[in-house]
Amino acid sequence: MTEPLLSVENLKTQFFTEDGTVRAVDGISFDVHEGEIVGLVGESGAGKSVATSSILRLVESPGEVVDGEITFKGETLFGLEEGPDGEPQPSEEMLSEEEMRDDIRGNEIAIIFQDPMESLNPVFTVGGQLREFIELNRDLSTKEAEQEAIDMLREVGIPDPENRYDEYPHQFSGGMRQRVLIAMALACQPDLIIADEPTTALDVTVEGQILELVEELQEKYGTAFIWVTHDMSVVAEICDRVNVMYLGEIIEQADVDDLFYDTKHPYTQALLDSMPRPDETVEELNPIKGVMPEAINPPSGCRFHSRCPEAREVCTRVHPEPRTVAEGAVADADAPTEAAVADAATDDGERPHTVACVKYDAFDVGYDSSEPLETEATGGFSAGLTDTGGEADD
């Protein structure tokens, strides 16, 4: 298997607030290979968007990327090394802010934001904004960039692009604006596009059209995507590989079919159970009980144990790191994840199915002999929006 396009290792991003340190992203690792669509799924507040802004080093104060390594096409977007005083400092290979701005943002990694209504500047024409970003990220003259912008608008299905070019964002509908933003991302010819919940603000029919468009264009241009979403049906529709996030951690990582048909983590299962599926008939949907705890003070052990229907006593003590558990994959209990990934990803290109849940044998911490835990999900607490913060402290 070839080198991944983007590799994120043990990324940690924290927000230093007056109430304490919020560990918004807490040691996630994932790869994106050329031309694939990688999903980043989770509830609101799981740290998905922070993870994507960390990749572009656009986390705003008081947030800061504190640890980990991000490499993109051999360039170190973020990396630390030990400084002379023993404190970590940015490594020598790490790109400077100027290099990030001039060489990475836009021309190598482009982004599509969630809210198409707010993402375009209201006082500039749509075409002008497109042209500006194209000019900035590609070696084109103003005239060529303008032509490229018009071509791109046509490409994303905006009728009459020559005239729409001179119109302002308020003259476009939400779906049309999102098409403009997609055009903007593609026009810069990046190798990777980060789509941060791009269809969340749109109604379902428009969402369908946009997904279709992205699939079509992705095939044509071969651009890799990181698709951030909380919607499992979107994941099923377009993703090749999926990372499920919970409270700043990736708790399950698998190819899309494995994730849906061989679901391992109770959280992923719960997410799937809370969503209507055309292939399964259920009397009643089964939503996840409780709310996600605050990342400022995450529960001990497994972070999901407070809401997990399968939680046992051991889950409150042992914090699981993702391990390869799928059948056939190399499941060396003691080997760190990275090694397991490397092993499994060698010959056939099959990538492993990793899960961070101690109920699997790969962990071997005595889950089976541990006492079942009373949680909201198992009925020990009244279901609903109870505050799980106090319980998390136990």
Add this chain to the structure above:
Amino acid sequence: MSLLRYSAWRVTQALPVLVGIIAITFFLANQIPGDPVEIMLGPTPAQEQVEAIQAKYGLDRPAHERFITYLTGVATGDLGTSIYYDRPVLEMIILRLPVTLVLMLSAFAFAIITAIPLGVISAKRRNEPADHVSRIVSLIGVSTPSFWIGLVLIIVFAFHLGWFPARGLVLPWADPADVRGAATRFEVLRQAAHHLFLPMIALGTLQMAQITRIERSSMVDSLQGEYVKLARAYGVPESTIVRKHAFQVAQLPVITIVGLGLSTALGGAVLTETVFEIQGMGRLIITAINNQDYELIMGTTFMFGVAYVVGVIITDIAYAYLDPRVTYGDE
């Protein structure tokens, strides 16, 4: 509708407002106790003299008749005759208006030139020392009356330091022969700037402070906008983001404040002109009121009204020009 037609339409809309201003001033002025004739002739005038003067200025006719005459006069560009100066009101205004305009424009130029960079820096360095300084300066600026600032400036810079003259104004286009100690055009300009400096600051400080505050909060908002995040994510340099992407959106509320500031500055000009003994519109209106000079009161108030309306119209047009979301009222 084109911008030109929109502008024409806004001017047309302003006409009833102006008629309203005239009507209110006319009847208010007539309600002021006292009598201009009495002021002119002293407490015990001869009856014939009184009647002669009343007849001369048309004061013997009933109010509504005089109002109609006045309105027709205004429509034909005749603002009547000042009782106190015994000269046409329009002539007095033409003499004094440029003085006030020079004062106001320089005050606004000073306000805008200082306030916009201050506000932008403040927003960009939010909660840093530069921001605190600029916020304190603008807080002091909005809460200090202009006449007090004027007095302090006179005491410090004119009386103690002697850097600037304390009174009067030299118009930049004045004939060098009429200006004492100035032989050339350049000398006149230098004197004009010299005289203008203190009143400009006295009048401009309030505007400066208000514009700084609005500029800051508006820039803070737009710097947090999604479009700014998008521009950053596409590698736009931060300086371009501040100067272009965030700045242009942020100017819309600023324009409103500048437009409305034109009218408050007129009020400020009255006080500033008094403090610095400048013979402008402000002093003219005070003289008019003190002497119950009906025609002059109405003429000057009418001009203030016109200035206010013009300020509002300029604001509207600027808004329509800068914000593509403002339609020209054809829906």
